[in-house]
Amino acid sequence: MTLQTEQPIxxxxxxxxxxxxxxxxxxxxxxxxxxxxRGNDIHIPMSFAxxxxxxxAYPEADSLVVRVAILLxxxxxxxxxxxxxxxxGFGKNWRQSQIRFExxxxxxxxxxxxxxxxxxxxxxxTRVTDIIDGHDxxxxxxxxxxxxxxxxxxLWRFTPAGIALASSWFFQTPSFYCRRxxxxxxxxxxxxxxxxxxxxxxxxxxxxxxxxxx
Ligand SMILES: [Fe+2]
Ligand SMILES: [Fe+2]
Numbered sequence: 548m549t550l551q552t553e554q555p556i557x558x559x560x561x562x563x564x565x566x567x568x569x570x571x572x573x574x575x576x577x578x579x580x581x582x583x584x585r586g587n588d589i590h591i592p593m594s595f596a597x598x599x600x601x602x603x604a605y606p607e608a609d610s611l612v613v614r615v616a617i618l619l620x621x622x623x624x625x626x627x628x629x630x631x632x633x634x635x636g637f638g639k640n641w642r643q644s645q646i647r648f649e650x651x652x653x654x655x656x657x658x659x660x661x662x663x664x665x666x667x668x669x670x671x672x673t674r675v676t677d678i679i680d681g682h683d684x685x686x687x688x689x690x691x692x693x694x695x696x697x698x699x700x701x702l703w704r705f706t707p708a709g710i711a712l713a714s715s716w717f718f719q720t721p722s723f724y725c726r727r728x729x730x731x732x733x734x735x736x737x738x739x740x741x742x743x744x745x746x747x748x749x750x751x752x753x754x755x756x757x758x759x760x761x
Contacts, residue, residue, distance in 0.1 A: 623653030698741030
């Protein structure tokens with residue numbers, strides 16, 4: 548069942564909100580090397596911006612847990628065998644490939660390395676790693692924070708930048724990939740806000756990229 552909200556939903560083209568805080572800049576800096584793998588330095592800032600919008604739509608969620616978890620969730624890609632990212636990570640059964648489990652485990656390791664020095668306590672770090680662990684491979688969400696991270700992780704793909712990067716990973720044309728987004732990824736969204744943002748983004752991207760003719 549889709550998680551409903553009474554709050555307004557921002558479906559304007561994704562960008563940084565005027566009032567977006569910079570409190571996590573030290574954490575961004577701490578994982579800068581891990582952003583250089585697998586398009587993380589495009590995917591993660593974009594998904595982070597979507598996560599902040601989702602937190603506005605679901606104020607009952609702990610926004611700091613959501614923001615830190617989405618920031619760190621894919622850093623583990625930087626510590627796995629790069630050659631397997633394409634061969635296994637995007638091949639058949641990509642969701643359950645060994646490399647997927649490994650990037651989740653390494654992401655939790657990175658969280659435990661960088662967060663204590665930035666003043667986060669053990670209980671907070673565990674809430675973050677509980678979300679990172681299984682974010683791709685576990686079918687169900689365990690909390691509202693987990694759900695917002697899952698939707699933010701998917702939402703960036705509906706933008707032209709997401710379509711460009713992800714379609715190239717899967718060796719697919721943008722229009723083929725857009726059809727997959729509509730048939731496979733839209734139904735995976737957990738929140739009503741995420742579903743609305745994704746639908747508007749995809750309509751906008753399909754028109755812009757002329758997928759009807761290309
Ligand atoms: Fe991931
Ligand atoms: Fe991701």
